[in-house]
Amino acid sequence: MDPIAFGIVAACLLLAALFVVSSKNLVHAVLWLAVTLATTAVLFVLLQAPFLAGIQILLYTGGVITLMLFGVMLTRRHERVFIENETSSRRRVPGILAAAVLFGVIASATYKTPGLPTATGRGSVSTQEIGKAFLTDHLLAFEVLSILLLVAMIGAIVLARKADFGKERERVIPVRGEKAT
């Protein structure tokens, strides 16, 4: 991998990630997350993982960002878009501390671990290999994952549905009729 290309991508990623956690307007934060995820797709291309880059764009930048935008817009309180005091110093200081300590630990561990690979392996992994691995070595995990997705879907519907949906409809319709008369 070209070090210059890596440097550019890494700088973009970190900058966009910092905007995700610091921007006051939550819609902007979601859009910065989109930038972060798309840049990660570029990084995957640099790492010769084109299939994952495609999935990243399709699922994250397409699906998750749309969901997040819906989440922001469905839950905002007022017309104006956002909450003052989104971060207060009471929360910011412990956050910075936790992040700095963890980064220090991981960085020192990274440089002290012997036997990390220094050169790249045999090059690109083909999509064919990944597909075969899904249906042979990791078949059980693959099936469990599909059940998990189904359960998550049903769970989301059950959670987000109004508990007394039927009753509410009955209640709402006569009220409207009353207003009309």
Add this chain to the structure above:
Amino acid sequence: MPLQPLLLLSAALFCVGIYGVVSRRNAVGVLLSVELMMNAVNINLVAFSHYHGSHVGQTFAVFSIALTVAEVVVGLALVILLYRAEKDVAVDGVQALKE
């Protein structure tokens, strides 16, 4: 290029995510930060897969992406539920799981 810069990049992204989780008041903001952390994990997996020349890391990354999407779906459902119960999605006031 050695592997270390990639690991450091992913560690930095993860730590930015942790900062977001701790400092955001809005529940959707917390979910965004969790996304950042999951993304850092995926970068790690793909980097190791590339340097070892093995497909296992990428396969695992695909699983991880699918898990993240499921988590976002359930998380947003919970946020909407919270909004309906409290008319607000700030995470500091929330203590009850069930009304």
